[in-house]
Amino acid sequence: MYYVTTPIYYVNDRPHIGHCYTTLLADVAARFARLIEGPEASERVFFLTGTDEHAEKVVESAKEHGMSARAWADRNAAEFRKAFETMGFSNDDFVRTSEERHKSRAAAYIQKLIDSGDIELGDYEGWYDPSQEEYITETVAKENDFKSPVTGKPLEKRTEQNYFFRLDKYGDWLKAQIETGAIRVLPEQRKNEVLGRIRQGLQKVPVSRRVKEGDEDWGILMPGDPEHRVYVWIEALSNYLTTVDTEDRRRFWPADGDATIVHMMAKDILWFHAVIWPCMLHALGERPPSAVYAHGYWIREGRKMSKSLGNFIEIELLEAYIERYSLDGVRWYLATQGPMGANDADFAHKHFVETFNADLANGIGNSASRVGNMIGKYLGGELTRTCNGEFGLPGGKALGIALTAREAAGTAVDDPERSFDFAASASAAVERAQSALGRVALHEALAQGQALVQEVDDFISYCAPFTLAKRLDEFEHADKALATILYSCAEALRIASLLFFPACQHKMSEIWRNWNCSALNDPDDPDSGFKAPLEELARWGGDWSLRAGQRIEKGEALFMRADVNEDPPVAK
């Protein structure tokens, strides 16, 4: 089982690049996992995103807009859904914390923690950050001059009678879980940060707020105490479990056994996910997540994005990029150039265009159309033979004949001994992509398809099929050699396209339509399932390989080369 989640986003924000990015990473992970599983995917993979609706700031901004919290949340949750459709996300569910299915289960978890003594009543005084809805420690408050470390807004000293979660009981357990890798905190640098803080000792955390006038029916009340409301963070975290805590989905969060549970987010909310949530789960008698992945932040043209600068890359600007460069172009740029590691990443237009051209227009796009063109021109659009038998590569006869043709044309290569072994490269690429997914290293997984494309390009420059094509009459079996070479290129690109698919599902489906590949149930619907697991689909010379007699239509250019000098798109 593979279960991947995103943070649930505050409904009072407009969907922007940050929300889209984390959700894209989860989408890429889910699509990889489904590709690996094949026909069993819908049974074995689950991808969840959604909205976090019970925050105080939602109530406040609803008031400012003269709306009820419910109506405001409905409106904005719909914006998130729409944005995620625009981005082509394949989430299996979209949870809203205002839904009954979430609220009732979240309340039951709290009750269970009260019963077990893991939640208790006590007094609390501390520095509260209203802009982030969280208490922060005295040290952090001082360090930041009593302003929010995130938004810079003033902190408030608050004293409350509160319910507390006994996080302090679980420090040793948690430390061992993270140190042994039972819970992987990724990337590595984040793990050290989290462990460092855990070693300083864990304190009880407040898990309730006093109910304020006017917001009685927004949120979840503390079971047995209607004066208190469950703190929004505690409630929000539980969405990951409430949504799958049903008969038909419980397999994604089993007590033990085979399930990889991955939480994706940015570094801002790592503490909640790597510390508070696993301990809550442990106290509930549930297993902790397998991995908590905290990426960095997107900044824009070298500057932090903020409300005051008004420079957020909102969904409308992404739409303008999609319109000009295609959805897959935008997904590829975000997924491969984003702040996947510990560092922040800059969304710079120039960099977008360079990446788009290098990886897509001049990369797989060009390679696919070159190979398609040659098959059209030299083989009448039909693969006439495969590369098995007499004309096997590497170092096979086909390559030898091509090199002889190069020699005759006076363009001989320097290193005639160089060998190409696509079968081996393809299976290594697939293996590496699978292992990268296991480490949540999605950019590394995506790089594998690119490496194969590069190898095809190298192979074409090396054996120069266009030279051979001009000299078919001069050498025995030259026509067969040409057909074999073009077959190898097409087959390697077919396998590469599988590895591009999790980020570029539409364009890869387009290749498969043009090349009459049928690994998808429905090539017109990139969300339809695969007919076999990746290992079989990607096997060189396997059941899903291109065959002799198969028609290869050239199709249109997958990615139009982008003009570096054109002004950046603007949001409508």
Ligand code: MSP
């Ligand atoms: N509601 C809480 C999360 C509860 S999860 C149980 C919350 N919501 S949020 O709307 O503020 O979303 C924060 C998340 O949005 C970050 O962790 C990250 O996934 C994404 N991003 C917001 N801004 C971002 C960037 N500038 N760059 C990359 N991702 C960022 O916190």
